[in-house]
Amino acid sequence: MRSTYVFTIAAILAVLATESNAGPGSSSSSGSRASTSAPTRGTTLGGTGVGSRASSTAPGRDAASARSGAGNRSAARPSAVRPYGQQGVRTSSRRSLLSAGTPPSPRLTQIIRERERSGPGWIGAAVLVALMSQHDLSASDRSWIQRKIDALGAQGDGDTAEALLPAVQQPISISGASQPLYIGQSAAISVTSSGKAVDSVACDIEGADTQPVVSSRDRTTSVIWTPEHAGAYILNCRAGDHAERRILRVTSNN
Amino acid sequence: MEAKKIALALAASIALIGCEPAEQAKKENMLSSELATAAKQKDPLQAFQTVQAVKSKLCMSGNCNDNPMWVKAGEDEVKYLTAAIKQGNSKAFAALYVPAHGNSAPSIEQVRSQPGTLSSFLAHADRLAGTTPDEGLLLLYAGMMVMEGKHAVKDTTRAANFLARAWAAGNPNAANIASRLYIKNNDYRNAYLWSLRCTDKCERDGQAVLDTLQQRLSPEAIKQAERAAQDTSIIELAIGG
Numbered sequence A: 001m002r003s004t005y006v007f008t009i010a011a012i013l014a015v016l017a018t019e020s021n022a023g024p025g026s027s028s029s030s031g032s033r034a035s036t037s038a039p040t041r042g043t044t045l046g047g048t049g050v051g052s053r054a055s056s057t058a059p060g061r062d063a064a065s066a067r068s069g070a071g072n073r074s075a076a077r078p079s080a081v082r083p084y085g086q087q088g089v090r091t092s093s094r095r096s097l098l099s100a101g102t103p104p105s106p107r108l109t110q111i112i113r114e115r116e117r118s119g120p121g122w123i124g125a126a127v128l129v130a131l132m133s134q135h136d137l138s139a140s141d142r143s144w145i146q147r148k149i150d151a152l153g154a155q156g157d158g159d160t161a162e163a164l165l166p167a168v169q170q171p172i173s174i175s176g177a178s179q180p181l182y183i184g185q186s187a188a189i190s191v192t193s194s195g196k197a198v199d200s201v202a203c204d205i206e207g208a209d210t211q212p213v214v215s216s217r218d219r220t221t222s223v224i225w226t227p228e229h230a231g232a233y234i235l236n237c238r239a240g241d242h243a244e245r246r247i248l249r250v251t252s253n254n
Numbered sequence B: 001m002e003a004k005k006i007a008l009a010l011a012a013s014i015a016l017i018g019c020e021p022a023e024q025a026k027k028e029n030m031l032s033s034e035l036a037t038a039a040k041q042k043d044p045l046q047a048f049q050t051v052q053a054v055k056s057k058l059c060m061s062g063n064c065n066d067n068p069m070w071v072k073a074g075e076d077e078v079k080y081l082t083a084a085i086k087q088g089n090s091k092a093f094a095a096l097y098v099p100a101h102g103n104s105a106p107s108i109e110q111v112r113s114q115p116g117t118l119s120s121f122l123a124h125a126d127r128l129a130g131t132t133p134d135e136g137l138l139l140l141y142a143g144m145m146v147m148e149g150k151h152a153v154k155d156t157t158r159a160a161n162f163l164a165r166a167w168a169a170g171n172p173n174a175a176n177i178a179s180r181l182y183i184k185n186n187d188y189r190n191a192y193l194w195s196l197r198c199t200d201k202c203e204r205d206g207q208a209v210l211d212t213l214q215q216r217l218s219p220e221a222i223k224q225a226e227r228a229a230q231d232t233s234i235i236e237l238a239i240g241g
Helices: A002-022 A030-046 A049-054 A061-070 A106-118 A125-132 A139-154 B002-017 B021-040 B044-058 B068-086 B090-097 B106-113 B117-127 B133-148 B156-168 B173-184 B188-197 B207-215 B219-230
Strands: A172-175 A187-193 A202-206 A213-217 A220-225 A231-239 A242-251
Touching (some): A106 A139, A125 A139, A125 B207, A139 B207, A172 A231, A172 A242, A187 A231, A187 A242, A202 A220, A220 A231, B021 B044, B021 B068, B044 B068, B044 B090, B068 B117, B090 B117, B090 B133, B106 B117, B133 B173, B188 B219
Antiparallel strands (some): A187 A220, A213 A220, A231 A242
C-alpha cells in the first residue's frame, strides 16, 4: 500500500518535471501563450506587411485597393485596410482609452467605461466619432476625444477594419430642385427613376399650401408647382420602395 | 461674547434672506404692481415676460419661493407661457427649447414638462416657413429633439428634414448636427456629406470627425458625397436604395 503511494507521488513529480522542461509556450497555461504570441500580433499589424494582407479576399478590397493605389491617405494609416478575418487580432495599443494621459470629465469617463465594459474592453475611432456627435459634451471633452482620435490615427489604429464604403446607386434622380423658386411663379422639377423596374413616381411637398401637379411619362415625372409663400419645403418623391427627399427654397425676390 | 455671537448670526441670517423687512415689503409692492400690469396685457408672452423680468430683478437672493406672492408670480408665469404656446408663439417655444433664450426657471421647466408641449412645438416647427434665423434656430432644436428621442419619438427622417430646413433657413450649425444624426445611425456617407457642409460659421465637432468619416469611404463614395454636398437641395443619399 505504502509503495503504491510512493509510486503515485513519484509519477506526479515526473509529469511536473517534464512540463517544466518543455519551457514557456508549450504548456496549457494561458499566461505563457499570451506572452509568446503578443509580439507576433504586433508584427502582423504594425507596418508594411499589412499591405499584402490587404490584397487578400476580404470583402470590399476592390474599393480599398483603388484607394490605396491612388495614394490618398494610405500612408497615413498603414493598418487601415485590414481583412475581415483579422478583425479580432489587435495590437497592444488596444487598451482602455483611460489608461494613459489626463482623463476627461467624470461624465465622459463614465460613458467610456460603460462603452468599454459593454464591448471588447477598448473602443476605436468610430465609437469616438460617435461620442463626439453627442451634443451635450463640453469643449474640453470634445478636445480630449479629438486628441484620442488623432492618436489612434497616428498609430494606424483607427478602427477601420471594415471595408471602405462604396458609392451608392441613386434610384431616383431629381433635377431643377436646387435653384431657388419664386412665389407665384410656376417651377418645373423633373424626377427620373432608374435601375430595376419601379412604379410610377409619386411626389408631394410637405408644408405647402398647394400641392404640385405631378404627371408621369415613361420613367420621367414632371412636378409642376407654384409656391405661394416663402420658405424651405421638403419635396418627397417615392418610386416603389425607393424614396428621395429634397429641400426646395422659395423666396419672394425675383 | 454670547450677545456678539447672536448678533453675528442675526446679521448673517438677514444677509442670507437677502433683505430686511422694509426692503421685503418694497419688493412685494413692486411685484404686486407688475403682476397687475401683466394681468392687463393682452399678449400672454408679453405678460410672461413682464412677470419674468420683475422676478429676475427682485428675486436675486434665491429665497423668493417661500413667499406666497412669489409663488403666485411663478403660477402666473406658467399660465401666461402656456397660453402663449397655445397661440403658437415662436418666441414662447424659443423660451422653452432654445438654450440661448430659455432658462431653467421652475416655471419654464413646468411648462416644458406638461403633456403635449413638445408635440405642440414639433407641430409648430412643421408649420414654420424657415425664412428667418430665428425660425432656423427653432427648426434646429426641433430636429435635435426628434434626433435624440429622449422626450419625443425618435425619427431620423423627421429629424433630417428639420435640420435640412434649419440649414436652408441659414442656420450653419444645422449641418454639423445633421452630420451627428447620421453618425448616430452609422450612415457615414451622409454624415460625411453634411460634415462637408459645415463651413464658415458652422462649429464642426472637429477636423478629426471629418477625417475619420472620410477614411471609412471609398474614393467613389467620397466623390459622390462631395458632389451631393454641392447640390443644396439634397438632404441625403439613398442608402441601400
